[in-house]
Amino acid sequence: MSLLNITNSKQLLKSSSKIVIPKCFQLRNFINSKTQLALHSQNFSSTPLSKASTFDYSKHSNEANNILGYDKVAHLNKTNDIQNSKNSLEFVKESWKQYITSDGFDAINFKNLEIVEEESNHPGRVVMKFIVQKEQTNHHGGLHGGFISSLIDVVGSLSVSSYGEKYSKHVSADINVSFLRGAKVGDEIFVEAKCEKLGRSLAFTVVELYNGKTKNIIAEGRHTKFIKQF
Structure with a gap:
Protein backbone atom coordinates (compact mmCIF):
# COMPACT_ATOMS: atom_id res chain seq x y z
CA MET A 1 0.00 0.00 0.00
CA ASP A 71 -18.46 -6.07 -6.64
CA LYS A 72 -22.19 -6.56 -6.18
CA VAL A 73 -22.36 -10.16 -7.39
CA ALA A 74 -19.67 -11.24 -4.95
CA HIS A 75 -21.43 -9.30 -2.20
CA LEU A 76 -24.72 -11.01 -2.90
CA ASN A 77 -23.04 -14.42 -2.88
CA LYS A 78 -21.74 -13.70 0.60
CA THR A 79 -25.15 -12.64 1.85
CA ASN A 80 -26.94 -15.60 0.25
CA ASP A 81 -29.26 -13.36 -1.77
CA ILE A 82 -28.37 -15.24 -4.95
CA GLN A 83 -30.06 -18.61 -5.30
CA ASN A 84 -27.98 -21.73 -5.96
CA SER A 85 -27.35 -23.26 -9.37
CA LYS A 86 -29.99 -25.93 -8.89
CA ASN A 87 -32.71 -23.29 -8.68
CA SER A 88 -31.41 -20.84 -11.30
CA LEU A 89 -32.61 -22.94 -14.26
CA GLU A 90 -36.06 -23.16 -12.70
CA PHE A 91 -36.20 -19.37 -12.39
CA VAL A 92 -35.23 -19.06 -16.06
CA LYS A 93 -37.90 -21.56 -17.13
CA GLU A 94 -40.58 -19.82 -15.10
CA SER A 95 -39.66 -16.39 -16.50
CA TRP A 96 -39.56 -17.76 -20.05
CA LYS A 97 -42.98 -19.33 -19.60
CA GLN A 98 -44.38 -15.91 -18.72
CA TYR A 99 -42.78 -14.43 -21.85
CA ILE A 100 -44.24 -16.91 -24.32
CA THR A 101 -47.68 -17.32 -22.74
CA SER A 102 -48.40 -13.60 -22.82
CA ASP A 103 -50.38 -11.94 -25.62
CA GLY A 104 -47.61 -9.54 -26.52
CA PHE A 105 -44.53 -9.19 -28.69
CA ASP A 106 -42.52 -12.00 -27.10
CA ALA A 107 -45.13 -14.70 -27.60
CA ILE A 108 -45.46 -13.85 -31.30
CA ASN A 109 -41.79 -13.45 -32.21
CA PHE A 110 -39.90 -15.84 -29.94
CA LYS A 111 -42.06 -18.94 -30.10
CA ASN A 112 -39.27 -21.04 -31.68
CA LEU A 113 -36.60 -20.21 -29.08
CA GLU A 114 -35.45 -23.02 -26.77
CA ILE A 115 -33.47 -22.91 -23.54
CA VAL A 116 -30.22 -24.88 -23.68
CA GLU A 117 -30.66 -26.32 -20.20
CA GLU A 118 -27.19 -27.80 -19.70
CA GLU A 119 -25.69 -24.35 -20.38
CA SER A 120 -28.25 -22.35 -18.39
CA ASN A 121 -27.99 -23.88 -14.92
CA HIS A 122 -25.70 -21.23 -13.40
CA PRO A 123 -26.89 -17.92 -11.93
CA GLY A 124 -26.24 -15.07 -14.35
CA ARG A 125 -25.86 -17.17 -17.50
CA VAL A 126 -28.50 -18.21 -20.05
CA VAL A 127 -28.06 -19.85 -23.47
CA MET A 128 -30.90 -20.22 -25.97
CA LYS A 129 -31.06 -21.47 -29.55
CA PHE A 130 -33.38 -21.27 -32.56
CA ILE A 131 -33.57 -21.97 -36.29
CA VAL A 132 -33.93 -18.82 -38.38
CA GLN A 133 -37.43 -18.61 -39.92
CA LYS A 134 -38.57 -16.60 -42.94
CA GLU A 135 -40.63 -14.23 -40.80
CA GLN A 136 -37.49 -13.35 -38.80
CA THR A 137 -35.58 -12.05 -41.84
CA ASN A 138 -35.38 -8.67 -43.58
CA HIS A 139 -36.15 -7.96 -47.24
CA HIS A 140 -32.63 -9.10 -48.17
CA GLY A 141 -33.26 -12.53 -46.69
CA GLY A 142 -30.93 -12.07 -43.70
CA LEU A 143 -31.75 -12.26 -40.00
CA HIS A 144 -33.42 -8.95 -39.16
CA GLY A 145 -31.42 -6.43 -37.11
CA GLY A 146 -34.50 -5.51 -35.09
CA PHE A 147 -35.07 -9.15 -34.26
CA ILE A 148 -31.43 -9.49 -33.14
CA SER A 149 -31.81 -6.44 -30.90
CA SER A 150 -34.94 -7.92 -29.38
CA LEU A 151 -33.10 -11.18 -28.71
CA ILE A 152 -30.38 -9.31 -26.85
CA ASP A 153 -33.10 -7.62 -24.80
CA VAL A 154 -35.05 -10.75 -23.87
CA VAL A 155 -32.19 -13.23 -23.30
CA GLY A 156 -30.19 -10.62 -21.39
CA SER A 157 -33.27 -10.11 -19.22
CA LEU A 158 -33.44 -13.84 -18.51
CA SER A 159 -29.84 -13.85 -17.28
CA VAL A 160 -30.91 -11.33 -14.63
CA SER A 161 -34.03 -13.33 -13.74
CA SER A 162 -31.84 -16.40 -13.15
CA TYR A 163 -30.79 -14.88 -9.82
CA GLY A 164 -34.23 -15.47 -8.35
CA GLU A 165 -37.66 -13.99 -7.81
CA LYS A 166 -36.22 -10.84 -6.22
CA TYR A 167 -34.66 -9.99 -9.61
CA SER A 168 -37.49 -11.11 -11.86
CA LYS A 169 -39.06 -7.71 -12.51
CA HIS A 170 -37.01 -5.23 -14.53
CA VAL A 171 -37.18 -2.79 -17.42
CA SER A 172 -34.60 -1.74 -20.01
CA ALA A 173 -32.47 1.32 -19.23
CA ASP A 174 -30.02 1.08 -22.12
CA ILE A 175 -29.14 -1.26 -24.98
CA ASN A 176 -26.55 -1.22 -27.78
CA VAL A 177 -25.78 -3.74 -30.50
CA SER A 178 -22.93 -4.42 -32.92
CA PHE A 179 -23.83 -6.39 -36.06
CA LEU A 180 -20.86 -8.43 -37.30
CA ARG A 181 -22.19 -11.07 -39.72
CA GLY A 182 -25.43 -12.18 -41.32
CA ALA A 183 -27.56 -15.29 -40.94
CA LYS A 184 -30.11 -16.83 -43.30
CA VAL A 185 -33.18 -19.03 -43.12
CA GLY A 186 -32.32 -22.48 -41.78
CA ASP A 187 -29.23 -21.41 -39.79
CA GLU A 188 -29.09 -22.58 -36.17
CA ILE A 189 -28.30 -19.61 -33.95
CA PHE A 190 -27.23 -19.66 -30.31
CA VAL A 191 -27.80 -16.69 -27.99
CA GLU A 192 -25.56 -16.56 -24.93
CA ALA A 193 -26.23 -13.98 -22.22
CA LYS A 194 -24.18 -13.21 -19.12
CA CYS A 195 -25.04 -10.85 -16.30
CA GLU A 196 -21.65 -9.24 -15.65
CA LYS A 197 -22.71 -7.01 -12.78
CA LEU A 198 -25.73 -7.08 -10.50
CA GLY A 199 -26.53 -4.23 -8.15
CA ARG A 200 -29.49 -3.26 -6.03
CA SER A 201 -31.19 -1.32 -8.82
CA LEU A 202 -29.19 -1.98 -12.01
CA ALA A 203 -27.99 -5.09 -13.83
CA PHE A 204 -25.50 -5.12 -16.70
CA THR A 205 -25.57 -7.92 -19.27
CA VAL A 206 -23.48 -8.94 -22.28
CA VAL A 207 -25.08 -11.01 -25.05
CA GLU A 208 -23.57 -12.80 -28.07
CA LEU A 209 -25.28 -14.44 -31.04
CA TYR A 210 -23.25 -17.03 -32.92
CA ASN A 211 -23.79 -19.55 -35.71
CA GLY A 212 -24.07 -23.05 -34.30
CA LYS A 213 -22.28 -24.59 -37.28
CA THR A 214 -19.46 -22.14 -38.00
CA LYS A 215 -19.20 -20.71 -34.44
CA ASN A 216 -18.86 -17.26 -36.00
CA ILE A 217 -20.23 -14.41 -33.93
CA ILE A 218 -23.17 -12.74 -35.69
CA ALA A 219 -23.84 -9.92 -33.24
CA GLU A 220 -23.00 -8.81 -29.75
CA GLY A 221 -24.64 -6.33 -27.44
CA ARG A 222 -24.81 -4.84 -23.98
CA HIS A 223 -28.04 -4.42 -22.11
CA THR A 224 -28.67 -2.50 -18.89
CA LYS A 225 -31.73 -3.33 -16.80
CA PHE A 226 -33.39 -1.31 -14.05
CA ILE A 227 -34.54 -3.71 -11.35
CA LYS A 228 -37.92 -2.96 -9.83
CA GLN A 229 -38.02 -3.50 -6.08
CA PHE A 230 -41.10 -5.21 -4.69
Whole structure:
Protein backbone atom coordinates (compact mmCIF):
# COMPACT_ATOMS: atom_id res chain seq x y z
CA MET A 1 0.00 0.00 0.00
CA SER A 2 1.35 3.43 -0.89
CA LEU A 3 0.29 6.83 0.35
CA LEU A 4 0.01 10.03 -1.61
CA ASN A 5 0.26 13.19 0.47
CA ILE A 6 -1.29 16.25 -1.10
CA THR A 7 -0.65 19.56 0.62
CA ASN A 8 -2.44 21.96 -1.70
CA SER A 9 -4.79 22.11 -4.68
CA LYS A 10 -1.95 22.82 -7.14
CA GLN A 11 -0.22 19.60 -6.16
CA LEU A 12 -3.53 17.75 -6.56
CA LEU A 13 -3.91 19.05 -10.12
CA LYS A 14 -0.30 18.24 -10.93
CA SER A 15 -0.61 14.67 -9.63
CA SER A 16 -3.95 14.05 -11.37
CA SER A 17 -2.14 13.18 -14.62
CA LYS A 18 -0.31 10.34 -12.89
CA ILE A 19 -3.04 8.58 -10.97
CA VAL A 20 -6.65 7.73 -11.67
CA ILE A 21 -8.80 8.72 -8.70
CA PRO A 22 -12.38 7.36 -8.45
CA LYS A 23 -14.97 10.12 -8.41
CA CYS A 24 -16.72 8.53 -5.45
CA PHE A 25 -13.90 9.44 -3.03
CA GLN A 26 -15.55 12.10 -0.87
CA LEU A 27 -13.57 14.79 0.97
CA ARG A 28 -14.85 15.36 4.47
CA ASN A 29 -13.19 18.77 4.82
CA PHE A 30 -11.95 21.49 2.52
CA ILE A 31 -8.28 21.19 1.61
CA ASN A 32 -6.08 24.07 2.72
CA SER A 33 -2.35 24.62 2.80
CA LYS A 34 -2.05 23.01 6.23
CA THR A 35 -4.21 19.94 5.56
CA GLN A 36 -2.75 16.69 4.31
CA LEU A 37 -4.95 14.24 2.43
CA ALA A 38 -3.82 10.60 2.41
CA LEU A 39 -5.36 8.56 -0.38
CA HIS A 40 -4.99 4.80 -0.59
CA SER A 41 -3.77 3.84 -4.05
CA GLN A 42 -3.90 0.08 -3.18
CA ASN A 43 -3.00 -1.67 -6.44
CA PHE A 44 -4.64 1.09 -8.48
CA SER A 45 -3.18 1.78 -11.93
CA SER A 46 -0.71 4.69 -11.92
CA THR A 47 0.06 4.69 -15.65
CA PRO A 48 0.03 8.28 -16.97
CA LEU A 49 -2.93 8.61 -19.33
CA SER A 50 -0.84 10.74 -21.68
CA LYS A 51 1.44 7.75 -22.33
CA ALA A 52 -1.29 5.18 -22.76
CA SER A 53 -2.15 4.25 -26.34
CA THR A 54 -5.66 3.24 -25.32
CA PHE A 55 -7.57 3.71 -22.11
CA ASP A 56 -8.63 0.31 -20.80
CA TYR A 57 -11.89 1.34 -19.18
CA SER A 58 -12.78 -2.16 -18.02
CA LYS A 59 -9.42 -2.53 -16.24
CA HIS A 60 -9.70 0.76 -14.39
CA SER A 61 -13.36 0.14 -13.63
CA ASN A 62 -12.61 -3.26 -12.12
CA GLU A 63 -9.77 -1.82 -10.05
CA ALA A 64 -12.08 0.85 -8.68
CA ASN A 65 -14.73 -1.74 -7.87
CA ASN A 66 -12.23 -3.86 -5.96
CA ILE A 67 -10.92 -0.90 -3.96
CA LEU A 68 -14.34 0.48 -3.11
CA GLY A 69 -16.09 -2.84 -2.54
CA TYR A 70 -18.61 -2.51 -5.35
CA ASP A 71 -18.46 -6.07 -6.64
CA LYS A 72 -22.19 -6.56 -6.18
CA VAL A 73 -22.36 -10.16 -7.39
CA ALA A 74 -19.67 -11.24 -4.95
CA HIS A 75 -21.43 -9.30 -2.20
CA LEU A 76 -24.72 -11.01 -2.90
CA ASN A 77 -23.04 -14.42 -2.88
CA LYS A 78 -21.74 -13.70 0.60
CA THR A 79 -25.15 -12.64 1.85
CA ASN A 80 -26.94 -15.60 0.25
CA ASP A 81 -29.26 -13.36 -1.77
CA ILE A 82 -28.37 -15.24 -4.95
CA GLN A 83 -30.06 -18.61 -5.30
CA ASN A 84 -27.98 -21.73 -5.96
CA SER A 85 -27.35 -23.26 -9.37
CA LYS A 86 -29.99 -25.93 -8.89
CA ASN A 87 -32.71 -23.29 -8.68
CA SER A 88 -31.41 -20.84 -11.30
CA LEU A 89 -32.61 -22.94 -14.26
CA GLU A 90 -36.06 -23.16 -12.70
CA PHE A 91 -36.20 -19.37 -12.39
CA VAL A 92 -35.23 -19.06 -16.06
CA LYS A 93 -37.90 -21.56 -17.13
CA GLU A 94 -40.58 -19.82 -15.10
CA SER A 95 -39.66 -16.39 -16.50
CA TRP A 96 -39.56 -17.76 -20.05
CA LYS A 97 -42.98 -19.33 -19.60
CA GLN A 98 -44.38 -15.91 -18.72
CA TYR A 99 -42.78 -14.43 -21.85
CA ILE A 100 -44.24 -16.91 -24.32
CA THR A 101 -47.68 -17.32 -22.74
CA SER A 102 -48.40 -13.60 -22.82
CA ASP A 103 -50.38 -11.94 -25.62
CA GLY A 104 -47.61 -9.54 -26.52
CA PHE A 105 -44.53 -9.19 -28.69
CA ASP A 106 -42.52 -12.00 -27.10
CA ALA A 107 -45.13 -14.70 -27.60
CA ILE A 108 -45.46 -13.85 -31.30
CA ASN A 109 -41.79 -13.45 -32.21
CA PHE A 110 -39.90 -15.84 -29.94
CA LYS A 111 -42.06 -18.94 -30.10
CA ASN A 112 -39.27 -21.04 -31.68
CA LEU A 113 -36.60 -20.21 -29.08
CA GLU A 114 -35.45 -23.02 -26.77
CA ILE A 115 -33.47 -22.91 -23.54
CA VAL A 116 -30.22 -24.88 -23.68
CA GLU A 117 -30.66 -26.32 -20.20
CA GLU A 118 -27.19 -27.80 -19.70
CA GLU A 119 -25.69 -24.35 -20.38
CA SER A 120 -28.25 -22.35 -18.39
CA ASN A 121 -27.99 -23.88 -14.92
CA HIS A 122 -25.70 -21.23 -13.40
CA PRO A 123 -26.89 -17.92 -11.93
CA GLY A 124 -26.24 -15.07 -14.35
CA ARG A 125 -25.86 -17.17 -17.50
CA VAL A 126 -28.50 -18.21 -20.05
CA VAL A 127 -28.06 -19.85 -23.47
CA MET A 128 -30.90 -20.22 -25.97
CA LYS A 129 -31.06 -21.47 -29.55
CA PHE A 130 -33.38 -21.27 -32.56
CA ILE A 131 -33.57 -21.97 -36.29
CA VAL A 132 -33.93 -18.82 -38.38
CA GLN A 133 -37.43 -18.61 -39.92
CA LYS A 134 -38.57 -16.60 -42.94
CA GLU A 135 -40.63 -14.23 -40.80
CA GLN A 136 -37.49 -13.35 -38.80
CA THR A 137 -35.58 -12.05 -41.84
CA ASN A 138 -35.38 -8.67 -43.58
CA HIS A 139 -36.15 -7.96 -47.24
CA HIS A 140 -32.63 -9.10 -48.17
CA GLY A 141 -33.26 -12.53 -46.69
CA GLY A 142 -30.93 -12.07 -43.70
CA LEU A 143 -31.75 -12.26 -40.00
CA HIS A 144 -33.42 -8.95 -39.16
CA GLY A 145 -31.42 -6.43 -37.11
CA GLY A 146 -34.50 -5.51 -35.09
CA PHE A 147 -35.07 -9.15 -34.26
CA ILE A 148 -31.43 -9.49 -33.14
CA SER A 149 -31.81 -6.44 -30.90
CA SER A 150 -34.94 -7.92 -29.38
CA LEU A 151 -33.10 -11.18 -28.71
CA ILE A 152 -30.38 -9.31 -26.85
CA ASP A 153 -33.10 -7.62 -24.80
CA VAL A 154 -35.05 -10.75 -23.87
CA VAL A 155 -32.19 -13.23 -23.30
CA GLY A 156 -30.19 -10.62 -21.39
CA SER A 157 -33.27 -10.11 -19.22
CA LEU A 158 -33.44 -13.84 -18.51
CA SER A 159 -29.84 -13.85 -17.28
CA VAL A 160 -30.91 -11.33 -14.63
CA SER A 161 -34.03 -13.33 -13.74
CA SER A 162 -31.84 -16.40 -13.15
CA TYR A 163 -30.79 -14.88 -9.82
CA GLY A 164 -34.23 -15.47 -8.35
CA GLU A 165 -37.66 -13.99 -7.81
CA LYS A 166 -36.22 -10.84 -6.22
CA TYR A 167 -34.66 -9.99 -9.61
CA SER A 168 -37.49 -11.11 -11.86
CA LYS A 169 -39.06 -7.71 -12.51
CA HIS A 170 -37.01 -5.23 -14.53
CA VAL A 171 -37.18 -2.79 -17.42
CA SER A 172 -34.60 -1.74 -20.01
CA ALA A 173 -32.47 1.32 -19.23
CA ASP A 174 -30.02 1.08 -22.12
CA ILE A 175 -29.14 -1.26 -24.98
CA ASN A 176 -26.55 -1.22 -27.78
CA VAL A 177 -25.78 -3.74 -30.50
CA SER A 178 -22.93 -4.42 -32.92
CA PHE A 179 -23.83 -6.39 -36.06
CA LEU A 180 -20.86 -8.43 -37.30
CA ARG A 181 -22.19 -11.07 -39.72
CA GLY A 182 -25.43 -12.18 -41.32
CA ALA A 183 -27.56 -15.29 -40.94
CA LYS A 184 -30.11 -16.83 -43.30
CA VAL A 185 -33.18 -19.03 -43.12
CA GLY A 186 -32.32 -22.48 -41.78
CA ASP A 187 -29.23 -21.41 -39.79
CA GLU A 188 -29.09 -22.58 -36.17
CA ILE A 189 -28.30 -19.61 -33.95
CA PHE A 190 -27.23 -19.66 -30.31
CA VAL A 191 -27.80 -16.69 -27.99
CA GLU A 192 -25.56 -16.56 -24.93
CA ALA A 193 -26.23 -13.98 -22.22
CA LYS A 194 -24.18 -13.21 -19.12
CA CYS A 195 -25.04 -10.85 -16.30
CA GLU A 196 -21.65 -9.24 -15.65
CA LYS A 197 -22.71 -7.01 -12.78
CA LEU A 198 -25.73 -7.08 -10.50
CA GLY A 199 -26.53 -4.23 -8.15
CA ARG A 200 -29.49 -3.26 -6.03
CA SER A 201 -31.19 -1.32 -8.82
CA LEU A 202 -29.19 -1.98 -12.01
CA ALA A 203 -27.99 -5.09 -13.83
CA PHE A 204 -25.50 -5.12 -16.70
CA THR A 205 -25.57 -7.92 -19.27
CA VAL A 206 -23.48 -8.94 -22.28
CA VAL A 207 -25.08 -11.01 -25.05
CA GLU A 208 -23.57 -12.80 -28.07
CA LEU A 209 -25.28 -14.44 -31.04
CA TYR A 210 -23.25 -17.03 -32.92
CA ASN A 211 -23.79 -19.55 -35.71
CA GLY A 212 -24.07 -23.05 -34.30
CA LYS A 213 -22.28 -24.59 -37.28
CA THR A 214 -19.46 -22.14 -38.00
CA LYS A 215 -19.20 -20.71 -34.44
CA ASN A 216 -18.86 -17.26 -36.00
CA ILE A 217 -20.23 -14.41 -33.93
CA ILE A 218 -23.17 -12.74 -35.69
CA ALA A 219 -23.84 -9.92 -33.24
CA GLU A 220 -23.00 -8.81 -29.75
CA GLY A 221 -24.64 -6.33 -27.44
CA ARG A 222 -24.81 -4.84 -23.98
CA HIS A 223 -28.04 -4.42 -22.11
CA THR A 224 -28.67 -2.50 -18.89
CA LYS A 225 -31.73 -3.33 -16.80
CA PHE A 226 -33.39 -1.31 -14.05
CA ILE A 227 -34.54 -3.71 -11.35
CA LYS A 228 -37.92 -2.96 -9.83
CA GLN A 229 -38.02 -3.50 -6.08
CA PHE A 230 -41.10 -5.21 -4.69
